[in-house]
Amino acid sequence: MTALDWTVITIYLAGLITLAALLARKQKNQQDYYLAGRKTRWWQSGFSTMATQLSAISFVSAPAFVALKEGGGLKWLCYEFGVPLGLLVVIIFIIPVLHREGYISIYEYLEGRFNRETRCLVSILFQLGRGLATAVAVLAGGLILSTVLPITTLQAIIVIGAVTIIYDAIGGIRVVIISDVIQMIIIIVGIVVCGGAALRLVGWSNAWETLAPERLSILDFKHWGIHPDGHYGFWPMALGGIFLYASYYGCDQSQVQRELSVGNVRDVRKSLLFNVFCRYPIVLMYCLVGVFVGAVFMMPDTFSQLASNLQVEPGTLSEVLRQDPDRMVPMFVLAFLPPGVVGIVFIAVLSALMSSLDSAINSLSAVTMEDYYKVYIKPDATEKHYLRVSKVLTVFWGIFSIVAALVFAGISGARRQTTIVLINAVGSLLYGPILAAFLLGLTVRRIGPFHAFIGVLSGIITNILVWRLTEISWLWWNLTGFTSAALVALLMSFVVGAEVDLANRNLTRSFRDFISGWKRSYTMVMIYFFLIIIVAYMIQKIA
Numbered sequence: 001m002t003a004l005d006w007t008v009i010t011i012y013l014a015g016l017i018t019l020a021a022l023l024a025r026k027q028k029n030q031q032d033y034y035l036a037g038r039k040t041r042w043w044q045s046g047f048s049t050m051a052t053q054l055s056a057i058s059f060v061s062a063p064a065f066v067a068l069k070e071g072g073g074l075k076w077l078c079y080e081f082g083v084p085l086g087l088l089v090v091i092i093f094i095i096p097v098l099h100r101e102g103y104i105s106i107y108e109y110l111e112g113r114f115n116r117e118t119r120c121l122v123s124i125l126f127q128l129g130r131g132l133a134t135a136v137a138v139l140a141g142g143l144i145l146s147t148v149l150p151i152t153t154l155q156a157i158i159v160i161g162a163v164t165i166i167y168d169a170i171g172g173i174r175v176v177i178i179s180d181v182i183q184m185i186i187i188i189v190g191i192v193v194c195g196g197a198a199l200r201l202v203g204w205s206n207a208w209e210t211l212a213p214e215r216l217s218i219l220d221f222k223h224w225g226i227h228p229d230g231h232y233g234f235w236p237m238a239l240g241g242i243f244l245y246a247s248y249y250g251c252d253q254s255q256v257q258r259e260l261s262v263g264n265v266r267d268v269r270k271s272l273l274f275n276v277f278c279r280y281p282i283v284l285m286y287c288l289v290g291v292f293v294g295a296v297f298m299m300p301d302t303f304s305q306l307a308s309n310l311q312v313e314p315g316t317l318s319e320v321l322r323q324d325p326d327r328m329v330p331m332f333v334l335a336f337l338p339p340g341v342v343g344i345v346f347i348a349v350l351s352a353l354m355s356s357l358d359s360a361i362n363s364l365s366a367v368t369m370e371d372y373y374k375v376y377i378k379p380d381a382t383e384k385h386y387l388r389v390s391k392v393l394t395v396f397w398g399i400f401s402i403v404a405a406l407v408f409a410g411i412s413g414a415r416r417q418t419t420i421v422l423i424n425a426v427g428s429l430l431y432g433p434i435l436a437a438f439l440l441g442l443t444v445r446r447i448g449p450f451h452a453f454i455g456v457l458s459g460i461i462t463n464i465l466v467w468r469l470t471e472i473s474w475l476w477w478n479l480t481g482f483t484s485a486a487l488v489a490l491l492m493s494f495v496v497g498a499e500v501d502l503a504n505r506n507l508t509r510s511f512r513d514f515i516s517g518w519k520r521s522y523t524m525v526m527i528y529f530f531l532i533i534i535v536a537y538m539i540q541k542i543a
Contacts, residue, residue: 023175086242154406
């Protein structure tokens, strides 16, 4: 990297910290720090949510999955099949109630509907799952930086974590959202630049012909994900994905917190519908980058040129990529892009990483504050005190993520697979049972506190057993956890009895109330579900 590249990156990072300091002047209480005063516009929330989802994990790992990872390929597009229907569940059943009640921590709902024990259980599960998943994202950033800089992965993890903690702790959710909007634009620019440069090197026809035919396959209706060779079949990706995304967008504080910062439910719906229709095109762009950049690494002439530009032996380069396929995109950027442009693209990579990390540690701070500190430690403190402690908790969770990432970095298994798979597998152990707790509370009147608590525990135990005793795809864990939790809770409500006082409990109003005025939009979502499958089929046929 040249001095110009470093100048571009330094200006960007300094700008983020300056922006955080300016926005911090408007912070007076927790509503400002965690919910931006509920003044976020729907398009800002939509961009921010998408920036977190389409993060450094996607920018680096998705192309690596398409081009290099064993068993990978364009089948990565199947991850998107569950998004429209999963978000439809969130829009109709979950978000209206959570937004109406004005929560900071969404797990406060579970105390109102069930009891404090259920709230604490699910809150702990969120903190465990999101904390570990965030650590994996930090590890991805460390791998990227260590490719660019003359430092180790461990040193890189500390650098990127420290910068993010500083601006996040100062600026709160407002700087997270605004920076995410900027970062989403930069990410799209980075995708176009990388894809265009690679395509220019190999040509359209050569790109498709170079990759192995199995990597160009997308739709696999034969495998159900009950054996290792079928984990990316259509059925686990689509059906398991519905439960994965319903839980992620509707029951994960790091995502819902943005929607709670929007002024009204109507705009929240717009924000989520924006994600429904815009995610797939951008993920398709990620995958095309994988095809084009992957072809550069597969073609002997361009691979030799790449190794020469990086000043490493081809054999050494091949071994590095075998161990850490996520290094593919950063290596391509360093080898083939001109000074200044390298800095811009790495800003895109860093932006994508930070958009995941900043929102995660802010949401973890919010949950720790609302569900534990204010309840058990200091329930009667001033807003000034809570605001100060909120920032301390943000720093704490940032440090936790860094330390956990350092631990992951020492585990060879975590480094040998693309981090995007690892991060989703961590969440899938917990997402199903958490989704069951919310949906049962919102829709089934007879479910009481004891039923819900035992149901969630049974869902987690079921997933652990499925994980340890079978080879079923982790995508199915979202369904097995949900089904086990829901069935056990319902069974307990009939065996033990339903002693539920719903006088002050929050349930979803009638289905008709929530689809009123939005039937056309929801119909379009259903059509879009089938449309993206058709598009995938057409790409497969053309390729």
